[in-house]
Amino acid sequence: MKKKIHELAHPWVRSLAVYEPGRPIEEVARELGFADAEEIIKLASNENALGPSPKAMTAMRRMVPRMHFYPDGGAFYLRRALAKRLDIEMNQIMTGHGSNEIIALLGQAFLKPGTNIVMADRAFVVYRLVADAFRAKTIAVPMQNFTHDLDAMLKAITPRTKLVFISNPNNPTGTMVDGAALDRFMRRVPKHVVVVLDEAYIELLPPEQQPDTLRYVREGRHVFVLRTFSKTYGLAGLRVGYAIGPHAGVELLNKVRQPFNVNAMALAAAAAALGDEKYVQRTRRMVANGLTQLEKGFAELGLDYVPSVVNFILVKVGRGRESCKALERQRVIVRPMDGYGLPEYVRVTVGLPRENAHFLRALKTVLKK
Numbered sequence: 001m002k003k004k005i006h007e008l009a010h011p012w013v014r015s016l017a018v019y020e021p022g023r024p025i026e027e028v029a030r031e032l033g034f035a036d037a038e039e040i041i042k043l044a045s046n047e048n049a050l051g052p053s054p055k056a057m058t059a060m061r062r063m064v065p066r067m068h069f070y071p072d073g074g075a076f077y078l079r080r081a082l083a084k085r086l087d088i089e090m091n092q093i094m095t096g097h098g099s100n101e102i103i104a105l106l107g108q109a110f111l112k113p114g115t116n117i118v119m120a121d122r123a124f125v126v127y128r129l130v131a132d133a134f135r136a137k138t139i140a141v142p143m144q145n146f147t148h149d150l151d152a153m154l155k156a157i158t159p160r161t162k163l164v165f166i167s168n169p170n171n172p173t174g175t176m177v178d179g180a181a182l183d184r185f186m187r188r189v190p191k192h193v194v195v196v197l198d199e200a201y202i203e204l205l206p207p208e209q210q211p212d213t214l215r216y217v218r219e220g221r222h223v224f225v226l227r228t229f230s231k232t233y234g235l236a237g238l239r240v241g242y243a244i245g246p247h248a249g250v251e252l253l254n255k256v257r258q259p260f261n262v263n264a265m266a267l268a269a270a271a272a273a274l275g276d277e278k279y280v281q282r283t284r285r286m287v288a289n290g291l292t293q294l295e296k297g298f299a300e301l302g303l304d305y306v307p308s309v310v311n312f313i314l315v316k317v318g319r320g321r322e323s324c325k326a327l328e329r330q331r332v333i334v335r336p337m338d339g340y341g342l343p344e345y346v347r348v349t350v351g352l353p354r355e356n357a358h359f360l361r362a363l364k365t366v367l368k369k
């Protein structure tokens, strides 16, 4: 008998779970019979509702006629701009095809069967998927009050722990741990462990509320801080993120990445967006106002929610997955949370005022049925 192609692969690869993304607008529009994708409101993937920064769009247009060239594989100008802005050495920064790629590269560099990662049970699911892909075990530590329990995570570390992931602020709960709690954790974490601080949403906080985690890199600790242009900077479609870590750690990750992992358009747009302080401030205002609007709406509907510091919020609607389906028929896409052990919740991204209002109206309609 001839074997099917998947039967030729490693059994452990065949059993891997696939990441469930927010449903694309085009797909939902097609399903509902809308010719125009603009009819659909996507509040499912924590994207920036303002669209890309105008400065990034200008930079992208300028790059169009240069797309026959390979990108700068070393991402020189973007790393230089980041180094200056963050007061860190250029050789302590590596760029990735989204910070997701960097999570996978960390897996490739540090994980193998017999090792484990420590993460919170309701933190970003990609950490677990990457651990699975390298056949490492995931130790998932229960959160307290939807927040990372760093003391419990410390206790969960074993001699075989390679990576500890802290998503701060956390997706999908929208909560964060403060600088004092992180300091305490960093003082006590054993030396054989690499700490990964995933700060995908950090720029949404006013600077004085951002914990100074780059200090850990400057102090030479075993730590990588992950950041991205997908959220605050509104460039999710381009796929560009970065890690800040010790020079030796960055060199290591550079060995396992592809030579041109960040494309030329993304490099140009990211560098331009980084300098668009006005856009970042507009984003922070939109998110603060949007959270207020949503929380008020939830209160009026008598719904519990998890207070959030970022551009998405968990709300308890009852049957989450069914509600998401029903909301799609009302032209709005949000995210079910059963995969995170929260079947009664949905996660909604903060949108523009009219998008939030549409969502709240749709939610009211759906809950009445």
Ligand SMILES: *Cc1c(COP(=O)(O)O)cnc(C)c1O
Pocket (backbone or CB within 6 Å): 046, 097, 098, 099, 100, 101, 124, 167, 170, 171, 198, 200, 227, 228, 229, 230, 231, 236, 239, 240, 241
């Ligand atoms: C969105 C997100 C990312 C970033 O993903 P990219 O690959 O940079 O688009 C990373 N971590 C968390 C927790 C996120 O929510």
